[in-house]
Every structure is written in C-alpha cells, then in structure tokens.
Amino acid sequence: MVLARLRRAVLRTRPTPAFTLERQPDALPKTGLFAEPVRVxxxxxxxxxxxxxxxxxxxxxxxxxxxxxKRCSDLAVEAxxxxxxxxxxxxxxxxxxxxxxxxxxxxxGEYAVExxxxxxxGLAFDPEAGTTSTTTRAG
Numbered sequence: 001m002v003l004a005r006l007r008r009a010v011l012r013t014r015p016t017p018a019f020t021l022e023r024q025p026d027a028l029p030k031t032g033l034f035a036e037p038v039r040v041x042x043x044x045x046x047x048x049x050x051x052x053x054x055x056x057x058x059x060x061x062x063x064x065x066x067x068x069x070k071r072c073s074d075l076a077v078e079a080x081x082x083x084x085x086x087x088x089x090x091x092x093x094x095x096x097x098x099x100x101x102x103x104x105x106x107x108x109g110e111y112a113v114e115x116x117x118x119x120x121x122g123l124a125f126d127p128e129a130g131t132t133s134t135t136t137r138a139g
Contacts, residue, residue, distance in 0.1 A: 034066035038075065039129035040115050041065040041098075045136035048111075056138035057105045058083070060113040064098045071098030078117040084109030089116070108139020 042063035049057040062079070064072040075098075078091040083106040094100045102113055114133040118125040 034070065034072050034075075034123060035068040036066070037124035037126035037129065038064055038066050038072050038118050039126050040118065040132050041069075041130055043113070043115065043131045043134050045111070045113075045134055048136065048138035051105065055105055055107060057103060058111040058136060058138050060102045060111075060134065060136075062094075062100050062102070062113075062115060064094050064100075064118055071096075072118075073098055075118055075123070076120045077115060078120070080114045080116055082112045082114075084111075106138075108137075110135055110137050112136075 040062060042061070044061055046059040046061055049059075051057060060079075060081070062077055064075055064077065066072055073094055073096045075094050076091055077094060077100050078089065079102050080087065080089050081102050081104050082088075083104045085106045086104075088104075090102055092100050092102070104111060112133065112135040115127070
C-alpha cells in the first residue's frame with residue numbers, strides 16, 4: 001500500500017517526456033564524414049564454435065571502409081544469413097573499427113552470408129568494390 005502511494009507520487013512529480021529517443025545509426029546524414037562510395041573491405045567466416053548441445057555457432061566478420069580506405073564506424077549494414085535450418089535478413093551498426101559480426105547457431109552444414117546494403121541509402125554503396133558474400137561449413 002505504501003509502495004503504491006510512493007509510485008503514484010513519483011509519477012505525478014516526474015513528467016513523461018513527449019518524445020522517445022531511439023538509437024538509429026543513420027538518422028543523421030553521413031555525407032562529408034566518409035569518402036563515397038563505401039565498400040565491404042573484408043568479409044570472412046571465423047572458425048565455427050561447437051556448442052554443448054551439439055549445435056554449431058558460425059560467425060561472419062564484415063569490415064566496411066570508405067573510398068579513402070578509412071574505417072567506417074556507426075554505419076548500418078544489412079545482410080542475409082543462411083544456414084541449414086533457416087534464413088534471416090538481419091542488420092546492425094558497425095563498431096569503431098568499422099566491423100560488424102553476424103552470427104547463426106544451428107546443426108552441422110553449410111552457412112552463408114550476403115551483404116545486401118551498407119549505410120541504408122545514406123551513402124553511396126559500391127557492392128562491386130569488394131566481396132559481398134561467403135560461405136563456410138560447420139561440423
């Protein structure tokens with residue numbers, strides 16, 4: 001009872017903000033920060049990890065660089081990851097080193113990744129300038 005009254009008092013004194021901030025890597029223009037076009041500089045499959053339940057975790061490492069070979073941090077990367085059981089289109093943002101990892105866990109078999117887009121249209125992306133797909137076997 002006391003806890004409920006305390007909660008109500010806190011809610012009355014603390015106004016609810018009229019907006020919510022969401023982290024969106026490409027919400028602001030990146031033009032001028034990186035030399036266009038950006039490209040996938042490196043795409044490789046790391047060694048598959050065996051899990052305790054007999055499944056395997058496959059990790060793909062993508063590195064994005066601009067036309068001047070600078071690392072591109074905080075850019076959205078969209079990729080299609082495929083394994084023996086399923087296929088997913090996933091996205092995330094590159095870290096300070098311009099890298100992002102995509103992972104999938106499943107049974108032994110062939111796994112593949114294909115980079116579909118970088119910077120979500122905020123920058124010119126040249127898919128022909130680097131490797132955009134690779135495969136590996138687990139198990």
